[in-house]
Amino acid sequence: MERTHCDILISGGGIAGMCAAAAFGSKGYSVICVDPMPDNAASKPDLRTTAFLQPSQALLEAAGLWEGLGPIAAPLQVMRIVDAGGENPEPRVVKDFDAADLSDAPFGWNFTNMAIRKVALARLKALPNVEFRAGTSTTRIMTRESEALVTLSDGSRISAKLLIGADGRHSPTRDAVGIDVKTTRYGQKAVVFCVSHDEPHGNVSTEVHRSGGPFTLVPLPDQNGKHRSAIVWMDHGPDCVARMELSDDELSAAATERSAGINGTLTVEGPRAVWPIISQIAPRLTSERTALIAEAAHVVPPIGAQGLNMSLGDLRVLLEATEKHDLGSRAMLDAYEKARHPEVRLRVTGIDMLNRASMAGAQGLRDMRAGMLNAFYAVGPVRKTLMKAGLGIR
Ligand SMILES: Cc1cc2nc3c(=O)[nH]c(=O)nc-3n(C[C@H](O)[C@H](O)[C@H](O)COP(=O)(O)OP(=O)(O)OC[C@H]3O[C@@H](n4cnc5c(N)ncnc54)[C@H](O)[C@@H]3O)c2cc1C
Numbered sequence: 001m002e003r004t005h006c007d008i009l010i011s012g013g014g015i016a017g018m019c020a021a022a023a024f025g026s027k028g029y030s031v032i033c034v035d036p037m038p039d040n041a042a043s044k045p046d047l048r049t050t051a052f053l054q055p056s057q058a059l060l061e062a063a064g065l066w067e068g069l070g071p072i073a074a075p076l077q078v079m080r081i082v083d084a085g086g087e088n089p090e091p092r093v094v095k096d097f098d099a100a101d102l103s104d105a106p107f108g109w110n111f112t113n114m115a116i117r118k119v120a121l122a123r124l125k126a127l128p129n130v131e132f133r134a135g136t137s138t139t140r141i142m143t144r145e146s147e148a149l150v151t152l153s154d155g156s157r158i159s160a161k162l163l164i165g166a167d168g169r170h171s172p173t174r175d176a177v178g179i180d181v182k183t184t185r186y187g188q189k190a191v192v193f194c195v196s197h198d199e200p201h202g203n204v205s206t207e208v209h210r211s212g213g214p215f216t217l218v219p220l221p222d223q224n225g226k227h228r229s230a231i232v233w234m235d236h237g238p239d240c241v242a243r244m245e246l247s248d249d250e251l252s253a254a255a256t257e258r259s260a261g262i263n264g265t266l267t268v269e270g271p272r273a274v275w276p277i278i279s280q281i282a283p284r285l286t287s288e289r290t291a292l293i294a295e296a297a298h299v300v301p302p303i304g305a306q307g308l309n310m311s312l313g314d315l316r317v318l319l320e321a322t323e324k325h326d327l328g329s330r331a332m333l334d335a336y337e338k339a340r341h342p343e344v345r346l347r348v349t350g351i352d353m354l355n356r357a358s359m360a361g362a363q364g365l366r367d368m369r370a371g372m373l374n375a376f377y378a379v380g381p382v383r384k385t386l387m388k389a390g391l392g393i394r
Helices: 015-026 056-062 066-072 113-126 172-176 237-244 248-258 307-324 330-359 363-378 380-391
Strands: 003-011 031-035 049-053 074-076 078-083 093-098 108-112 130-134 138-144 147-152 157-165 182-197 204-209 215-223 226-236 266-281 290-292
Touching (some): 003 147, 015 056, 049 056, 049 215, 074 215, 138 172, 157 172, 182 215, 182 237, 226 237, 226 248, 226 266, 237 266, 307 330
Parallel strands (some): 003 031
Antiparallel strands (some): 204 215, 215 226
């Protein structure tokens, strides 16, 4: 079979891979993006929601994605941290981090993953230099100094100047180019679902800490006259598995109690899913003609909306490297590695520490966590530095 030549082959069409295809496609590169999932958002029910933080907006605009996302965005104006780690499951420390302390813009905007996927697919279809091959996977990868040679599951062969591995936490690209990975397991999982509630969320995203991990309520737009939020409930694995077996009424009651009454009574709406929680980092982000981005390079527990925003950070740095060096050259890949890996390491370590603090079960440790939250919050400059660090701005 004849070989197809392109500038960039992206292995993986999850949110990160699709954003990469839209970003590089909008810059005029010829891009092929492949993913084994079929080309139909509804056939990949992903119940998660993703908050794009403020610094991502410019990249999404340049990629031609913001036009579709803007009208369906739920703004995140306040990040509320609640410590409910006392004797009873009640809020004992409540701290609001308000985006207005930094600028006029909200911290970010929340979307369902299915909505993001729909907008991204439409954008890729509109770009004549981008081909999204759904239902097709990368099966064989060989690289040499001048190109990456990739065989796909339909037998077609592609030659690309740059191969981007955006194929998730079990990345076949990472394996094929011989990059190892360090994984930390916490014995935790997350149950994700949507709820309606009687009190409005006021565009506040709330993390409630008690033990086992954070319980996060992320604002969604109202629907059918009901206030709605997305829930990510992290806890010890067996407790999450047991929660998957509860009836909707039982889960609603358990979630209302665990939320410490934030937003009033919660009512489960729609299906639920369970996700394993790990931390993972690749010791290198590059190999000959190859760059890893997103979960292929790093995985973090879902705290502070960091996961995909780190992935868009990878993409931003990769785009900058292509502006200064030849596409896929060693110099370009070195520039990406040098600018990005230390930042990724720092964030993976920071989120690991936050997760361990949130898991604390012993009363003494929970009291220490509440004390630290109070102390950090009390000092204005420290509070602002923390907010900026969370957003990824300096
Ligand atoms: C419960 C939960 C809540 C989260 N909430 C947030 C949040 O609010 N904000 C945030 O920023 N992040 C959040 N995250 C993290 C975020 O969802 C992930 O960072 C993001 O979805 C990962 O994107 P990805 O494209 O790297 O990986 P994936 O979505 O896993 O995509 C990888 C793709 O690669 C494809 N693939 C696999 N094998 C091959 C192959 N051989 N060839 C080609 N393609 C292949 C797969 O089919 C898949 O589509 C959350 C994560 C979890 C678990």
